[in-house]
Amino acid sequence: MTELMVHSAGPGVTVQDDGRGGYLALGLSRGGAADRIALFEAAALLAQPIGAVLELPGFGGRFEVTQATRIALCGAPMRVRIDGVSAVWNASHLLPAGAILDIGAVTQGVYGYLAFGGGLATPQILGGQGTHLTAGLGRVLQSGDRLPLGPDKGGDVGQALDPLPRWDGGTARVLPSLQTEMFSPDQRQRFEASPLTRDTRANRMGVRMLPDGEGFGLTAGGTILSEVITPGDIQIPGDGAPYVLLSECQTTGGYPRIGTVIPADLPRVAQTPAGARLQFRFVTRDDAMAAEAEYRRSLSDLPRKTYPLVRDPSDMPDLLSYSLISGVTAGEEM
Amino acid sequence: MQPNTRPQFPRIDPVGLDGILVRFADTLSEPANRAALAFRAALERAGWDGVEESATSLVSTYLRFDPMHVDLSALSGLIHSLLDEQDWYDAPLPDGRRLHRIPTVYGTDLAPQLDEAAQAAGQSRGQAIQILSGTQVRVTTIGFAPGQPYLGTLPPEWDIPRQTALTPQVPVGALVVAIRQLVLFSVSTPTGWRHIGQTAAQLFQPSSETPFLLRPGDEVLFPAIERGAFEALKSDPTGGIVSEVLT
Numbered sequence: 001m002t003e004l005m006v007h008s009a010g011p012g013v014t015v016q017d018d019g020r021g022g023y024l025a026l027g028l029s030r031g032g033a034a035d036r037i038a039l040f041e042a043a044a045l046l047a048q049p050i051g052a053v054l055e056l057p058g059f060g061g062r063f064e065v066t067q068a069t070r071i072a073l074c075g076a077p078m079r080v081r082i083d084g085v086s087a088v089w090n091a092s093h094l095l096p097a098g099a100i101l102d103i104g105a106v107t108q109g110v111y112g113y114l115a116f117g118g119g120l121a122t123p124q125i126l127g128g129q130g131t132h133l134t135a136g137l138g139r140v141l142q143s144g145d146r147l148p149l150g151p152d153k154g155g156d157v158g159q160a161l162d163p164l165p166r167w168d169g170g171t172a173r174v175l176p177s178l179q180t181e182m183f184s185p186d187q188r189q190r191f192e193a194s195p196l197t198r199d200t201r202a203n204r205m206g207v208r209m210l211p212d213g214e215g216f217g218l219t220a221g222g223t224i225l226s227e228v229i230t231p232g233d234i235q236i237p238g239d240g241a242p243y244v245l246l247s248e249c250q251t252t253g254g255y256p257r258i259g260t261v262i263p264a265d266l267p268r269v270a271q272t273p274a275g276a277r278l279q280f281r282f283v284t285r286d287d288a289m290a291a292e293a294e295y296r297r298s299l300s301d302l303p304r305k306t307y308p309l310v311r312d313p314s315d316m317p318d319l320l321s322y323s324l325i326s327g328v329t330a331g332e333e334m
Numbered sequence: 335m336q337p338n339t340r341p342q343f344p345r346i347d348p349v350g351l352d353g354i355l356v357r358f359a360d361t362l363s364e365p366a367n368r369a370a371l372a373f374r375a376a377l378e379r380a381g382w383d384g385v386e387e388s389a390t391s392l393v394s395t396y397l398r399f400d401p402m403h404v405d406l407s408a409l410s411g412l413i414h415s416l417l418d419e420q421d422w423y424d425a426p427l428p429d430g431r432r433l434h435r436i437p438t439v440y441g442t443d444l445a446p447q448l449d450e451a452a453q454a455a456g457q458s459r460g461q462a463i464q465i466l467s468g469t470q471v472r473v474t475t476i477g478f479a480p481g482q483p484y485l486g487t488l489p490p491e492w493d494i495p496r497q498t499a500l501t502p503q504v505p506v507g508a509l510v511v512a513i514r515q516l517v518l519f520s521v522s523t524p525t526g527w528r529h530i531g532q533t534a535a536q537l538f539q540p541s542s543e544t545p546f547l548l549r550p551g552d553e554v555l556f557p558a559i560e561r562g563a564f565e566a567l568k569s570d571p572t573g574g575i576v577s578e579v580l581t
Contacts, residue, residue, distance in 0.1 A: 024396070025374070025389035026546045027520075027538075028480040125540050135480045136521070137540050175350055225360060226477065226484075228389060228396040230350055252391050252477030260350040285406070288351050292401060 002067040002149040004116065007100070009141040010059030012203075014131035015122055016113075017052040023126060024251050030231070031132040032247045034204055034270040035111045037164055037299065038075035042115035044302035045072035045092040047155045051119035052129040054141070056112040057204075060103020061141070063114070069149060070117030070157050071095045076109025076167060076271055091160040091309050109167035109271040110202075118152030134205060134248055160309040164298060166268040169198065169276035172244075173283045173291060174259035177233060182218055183258050188282070191216060191258055195277040196242060204248040207269055208241055209278060215240015218256050226254040232261040234280070242280075244269050262288045264295035344369070344417055346410055352386075352401050356413060357394040358422065362515075364487060365423035366393035367474045371551045372425035376416060382409070390550050392475050392484065430579065431551045433470070436518070436533050437574040438509055438556040439564050440466065444532035447501075451511055451528040454494040465489060466530065467558040471516060473548050481538035481546045482520040485554055490514065496526040507533040507573070509556060516556075531556060532564065534573035553580060 018039060019032025033039050033055055043050040060078055070092055073080055077089040083099045089112075095101055106112055122129050131138030141147075180188065196209035216236045228251065229235070235243045235255040244261055246269070259282065261269055272278050283291070343366075344358045356373060359366035370390045377388045377397060384404030389396045399409055440463045441448035452462035471485040488511070496512045501524060504510065508519045509531035517527055520537035533556070537547050548554070559567070559574075567574045 021398075022387055023480070024387055024398070025476065025550060026480060027476040027478065027482050126545060134521075135538070135540075175348075178347055178349060178355065225362065225392055226475075227357070227391040227394050228349065228353070228355060230353055230398075232350055250478050251389070252475065262351055285348070285351075289401060292351060296402065 001121075002065060002069055002118070004120070004147045004149055005064045005066065006141050006143055006145040006147070007062035007064060008143045009061035009145070010056060011140070012057045013061055013141040014055050014133070015052050015120055015138060015141075015147070016055040016130045017128055018050060019130060019247055020126055020128035020132075024228070027251050028126070028132070028135055029249055029251050030247055031128070031130050031135070031137075031204075033111075033113070033130070034246055035075050035113070035166070035267040036247075037166065037267045038111065038113040040299045040302050041074040041090070041161055041163060042072045042113055044306055045074065045090075045159050045161055046070055046115060046117050047303065048117065048119070048153070051115075051150075052122060053113050053115040053120065056103060056114060058110060059105050060112060060114065063101040063103070064098065065095050065149070066097060068094060068096050070152060070155065071101070072115040073103075073112070074115065074161070074163065075111050075113035076106045078106050078112040079104035088160060088309055090163050092157045094157040106273070108273070110273055111271060116149050116152075117155065118150035121148040121150040132248060134250070156308075158309045159306040161302065161306050164267075166271045167273075169195075169272040169278040170268060171279050171281050172265040172269050173262045173288065174234065174280045175262060175283065175285065175288050177257040177260045178227070179218075179224060179256040180259055182256060183216070183236075184219060187216055188258070191242070192279075192281055195279040198272045198274050198276050198278060199241065200274045202274070204246055206235075206243050206245045206249055207272070208243050210241055216242060216258060224254050224256050226252045229253040229257070230260065232263065232266050233257045234259050234261065246270055262291055264291045344422070346413055348406055349396065352398055354397045354399070354406070354409060354413065355394050356397075356417070359393045362392050362474070362486065367472070367486075368425060368427060369393070369422035370395045371427055373417070373422050374550075375428035380412075380416065382412060384409070390475055391477065428551050431549070431553065432577050433553045433555070433580050434548065434575055434577045435555045435557055436535050437559045437563070437567060438467065438531040438533050439561050440531045440558050442561045444561065444564065445509070445529050447528040448530045451494060451530050454528075455491045457491065462530075463558050465492070466511075467556055470553050470555050473550050473552045473554065474515070476546075476548065476550055479519070479521040479523070479538070481548060483518055483537070483548050483552075483554070485516040485518065486514055488514045488516070494528075497528060498526075500524045500526050501529060504529050505532070507535045509533055518554075534564070534567040534570065535575060536571075536573055547575070547577075
């Protein structure tokens with residue numbers, strides 16, 4: 001069996017997949033990749049179903065495989081070298097046995113992803129492979145770890161994809177939530193009108209957003225009986241700074257929620273780096289449904305959006321060790 | 335409280351794009367919790383197309399669905415019809431519930447806030463232990479962490495507030511109290527609730543055949559044991575817990 005050897009891993013590197021549904025009633029949130037789009041991009045680049053990948057928050061690590069393996073690099077772009085030669089992000093590559101895959105810091109966004117042909121074959125627990133840190137399922141990777149890879153049916157490498165843009169903040173569309181009406185019209189208007197700055201406090205549970213001026217909050221009678229919370233919900237805790245919940249959020253909570261980010265825009269929230277600006281905008285349910293239809297269409301279209309990567313031969317120390325696809329080197333770069 | 339709140343409840347609201355919440359009250363009461371549990375059981379039995387998951391909180395039932403597969407208004411209509419079928423506040427609780435006896439050390443170095451809590455409830459330490467160990471409580475909901483129950487309801491004198499400051503850390507298996515409810519912690523965490531008892535309960539064992547000990551609607555007793563018996567419990571994989579099916 002092919003194995004992934006972890007020589008070193010950045011802080012918080014975990015195995016992630018599409019999460020575990022069905023355990024909400026027992027207090028276990030869905031979890032799964034912070035940026036769900038990346039799972040679909042990885043699957044498209046490797047021409048395989050979505051599965052378990054490595055999630056790299058801010059920094060990657062040094063990796064090696066025991067047998068030549070197709071890999072895909074996607075999500076937030078990171079500095080990457082294969083045996084010292086820089087490689088293209090948002091692309092698939094062949095990682096030869098024994099070659100060192102060195103993934104450094106993000107250059108944009110927050111979460112990069114490393115995926116493998118055949119996927120990671122770590123055991124399923126409660127119907128999923130993903131690490132759920134707050135639930136104590138799995139753990140962050142450490143140097144010396146060896147992870148099994150699944151059998152790869154094979155396929156092209158040297159495929160690239162233009163990622164759905166989501167690295168620099170921007171606008172996140174929001175539906176009203178259970179307590180939206182309890183916030184004064186003035187508060188709701190201010191919430192939409194002013195961009196917020198992504199705080200340094202953020203993890204897989206949620207992201208804190210800092211207002212430029214005054215914070216937000218309920219004026220009177222602001223006790224909420226604890227009830228269900230879902231990824232995307234924007235809580236307003238006592239300090240007045242909106243906190244957007246991500247996939248690994250708790251299952252219930254008592255903070256008032258001013259709105260809920262629609263699923264299509266949640267990857268953008270997760271990928272907004274500290275210091276970047278993000279603006280929330282309320283939309284109607286009809287608009288949100290149209291956005292969801294468009295989101296699902298763009299995810300299912302991804303496999304048709306890959307294109308051969310044009311390589312620069314001067315970056316290739318040993319051309320013969322790569323499985324070249326006919327034509328890809330005959331570009332204008334030669 | 336209940337007669338005042340009933341006219342506007344149950345109420346149905348969307349939760350984001352893919353959820354619906356049915357709220358039976360805005361304060362915790364036995365009938366509203368009963369309604370949430372019974373209604374969820376009915377939803378599970380109904381097995382409507384497009385519904386992906388359901389859950390309960392203290393007084394509400396949540397349903398997650400695929401909005402591209404089933405329309406929100408169609409689903410709301412089905413929920414309204416099901417709500418109209420019976421008085422959910424007086425409905426029988428779901429079948430298959432269990433009673434768990436979870437041995438508990440009250441007070442001592444293991445649970446240092448028993449005296450403080452008893453005082454807040456206007457009781458002696460002995461009275462407090464008698465009430466806490468003798469009251470059969472219901473798992474009103476599970477949340478915050480996997481398998482972690484809220485339990486209620488204790489007698490009215492236990493309507494004691496949370497502390498203003500947080501206890502920095504209570505261990506796994508800590509039994510804490512506030513506002514007529516108990517929480518039994520499945521994780522080590524800071525809390526504003528008072529730590530009155532310590533158990534050896536393992537509420538979430540992901541690799542076990544039964545990863546979750548408790549389910550919403552189950553009943554629990556916390557019988558008192560001596561401090562000296564605790565170490566033996568800790569090495570017992572069951573934590574000394576005995577469970578039976580309620581009939």
